[in-house]
Amino acid sequence: MPAPAPFVPKPAGRAALYILASTLIAMTQGLGLNLVTANLYQIQGPLGATLNETVWLSAAYLAPNVSMTLFLTKVRAQFGLRLFATYAIVAFVGVASLHLVVDDIQSAIVVRFFAGVAASPMSSLAFLYMLESFPPERKMTVGVSLAMTNLSIAAPLARLVSPRLLDLGGWNGLFLLETALALVSFGFIRLLPLNSPPKTPVIERMDVVNYVFIAVGLGSLAVVATVGPFYWWLEAPWIGALLALGIASLTVAVVVELNRANPLIDIRWITSREIVHFAGTLLLFRLLLSEQTSGANGFFQVLGLRNEQMATLYLVMIASGVAAGLLCTLIVRPGRAPYIHIVALCCLIAGSLMDSRATALTGPEGMYLSQGLISAAGVLFLPPALAVGFTSAMKRGMNYILSFLIVFLTTQSLGGAMGSALFRTFVTIREKFHSSQIAENVVLSDPVVAARVARTGAAYASVLPDAALRQAEGLAVLSAQATRQANILAYNDAFLAVAALASLGLAALLVHLAAIHLGRWRAARREAAAA
Structure with missing residues (x-):
């Protein structure tokens, strides 16, 4: 490919506009991805669908989204960045607007599929606009850190704003903000052109x-x-x-x-030892981060809390993520990635262990510290990993960049879906186990259980004069309480499993670093002896 144009520093005000544009584009893309996932239970009524049917909205979005960026990278190189950005944002504005008129599950699934297609270039544009303002030596440190921070805080932000949007118009109201942000992003993209490299015919x-x-x-x-x-x-x-x-x-x-x-993806490079290690690290951490996306939110849903009752918790997650992203801009440098990952894993282990002691009395305020640590861990981990992988790919050429993109996107998009699936599956299995254990000990022949049933049923004495009906109602309430307790224990097991896996990852990383330093020490001794 032709050499890119030399970097020309921008005035401070114009550089700030590029950073603002990147933030808006990232929030637009992040809301489109997370608004439905964060409100699966709330949108069943407006769409007249069951829970299993609403899950297809997320599946339809992810199906094209997990791979589309791979092909669009070549499209961008062949047709030019300016044309690519314009058509990408026009398509996104059009699809986002369709959400405002859809009112049934079948149409919503079709719209979500095209939303997944239209959102694919948005994350790339968010990265490119963030990197545009920084000189080459700071793109892979400050630029990547800020870009990943914007993408990481989108999930808690979607849960924070969704209650008000639902109040405005149910399913359609969810996408009012996304459509507005898409229109503002369209204005930024038209007014702020990116430094586009020369067009190159790369598509075969x-x-x-x-x-x-x-x-x-x-x-x-x-x-x-x-x-x-x-x-x-x-x-x-x-x-x-x-x-x-x-x-x-x-x-x-x-x-x-x-x-x-001339392959689209260099399979031999992807299966090399270095890249397999890199992909495994990214995938493991993405699976572990499901503790926040599926764990804490699912736990509070079991307790009967809704998004509006956890607003402060989401603010803590956002603030922690932003603080970790700003810290990354100061500490991410070549060679520091393993040590930053050690800190991230320690934060994840500490947060998961705190959450594993949750009870039926635990409220959102009881997880401020733990979820703040986990949010910070996610932001601390990705920028140095992305900088290392992207720098290695850039040294080899266009095809290696595409190969790196497929590794990174697969571990993040598909890895996120796999992490949530594994977490939910584990919780379901453990809930059945704990339910069976509790059911074995809840028998009416036990005086404590009989007294509990009688006391619970007595609360319905004013509306149920029949003693048998009161007892049946007391048994139903006790059964619901037992099921809730089984779910709480299952989530505690899942949090503990995340901490255990993170500890294994930390141990492997420490052993790897020790081996590297030992090898360097031996090499230095050999050189000294030879001298």
């Missing part, structure tokens, strides 16, 4: 053909990971068929890429 016919297999494969896996815990893995035969289709499509894509002179 086989790129399009093989991308179809990649899109089908990753999209199928994303759908399976999203809907699997709700339909249950072994209960719906089509889940297995869809999983087989995804694996078969990815296998065909790998075989084709291995036999191409």
Whole structure:
């Protein structure tokens, strides 16, 4: 590819506008991704759908989104960044506006599919606008840290603003803010052009053909990971068929890429020791971060709390993420990534251990510190990892950048869906275990249980004169309390499992660093002896 144009510093005011544009674009993309996920239970009524049907809204969004950025990177290189940005934001504004007129589940699923397509270039644009203001030596430190901070705080922000948006218009009201932000982003993109490299013909016919297999494969896996815990893995035969289709499509894509002179993805580089280690690290941490996205929110839903009752907790998450992002701008430098990851893992372990002691009396204020630590851990981990991987890919050329993108996006988008699926599955299994254990000890022959049932049923004496009905009502209330307690214990087990996995990751990282330093020490001794 031709060499990029030399960097020309921008005036401070104009550079600030680029940073503001990046923030708005990131918030626009983040809200589109998280508004539905954060309100699956609340939008059932407006759309007239069951919970399993509303889950398809998230699946339809992720199916094209997990792979679209890969192909759009080549489209951007061939047709120019300016044209790419304009058409991308126009498409996003159009699709966001469609959410304002949809009122049934079938139409909503179709719109969410196209929303996943339209949102794919938005995260890239958010990165590019953030990096535009910084000189080359600060793009992979300050620029990446700020860009990842914007993308990381979108999830708690969506939960923070969604109650007011639901009050404005239910399902349609959820997307009023997203549409408004998309229109403002459109204005910024038209007024603030990016420094576009020369156009380069990089798209080949086989790129399009093989991308179809990649899109089908990753999209199928994303759908399976999203809907699997709700339909249950072994209960719906089509889940297995869809999983087989995804694996078969990815296998065909790998075989084709291995036999191409100029592949879309360099499979040999992706399967190298360095990249497998990098991808495994990203995937593990993305799975662990499901403790916040699925764990804390699911725990408080079990306790009967709604998003508006956890507003302060979300503010703490946002503030902690922003603080960690600003800290990253100061400390992210070449060679420091492992040490920053040690701090991130320690924060994650501490937060998960605190959460594992939750009870039925635990409120959002009891998790301010723990969730703040976990939010900070997520922001601390990604910028140095992304900077290391992207710098390594840039030294090798365009195809390696595409290969790195597929690794990073797969571990983040698909890894996030897999993390939530595994967390929900683990909680479901442990809830059944604890329910059986509690049920064995809740028998009416136990005087304590009988007294509890009588006391609970007595509360209905004014409306239920029949003693048998009061006893039945007392048993129903006690059963609901037992189920809630089983769910609390299941979430505690999940939090503890996250802490254990993070501890294993930390131990592996420390051993890896010790091996590196030992090797350097031995090499230094050999050089000294030779001298």
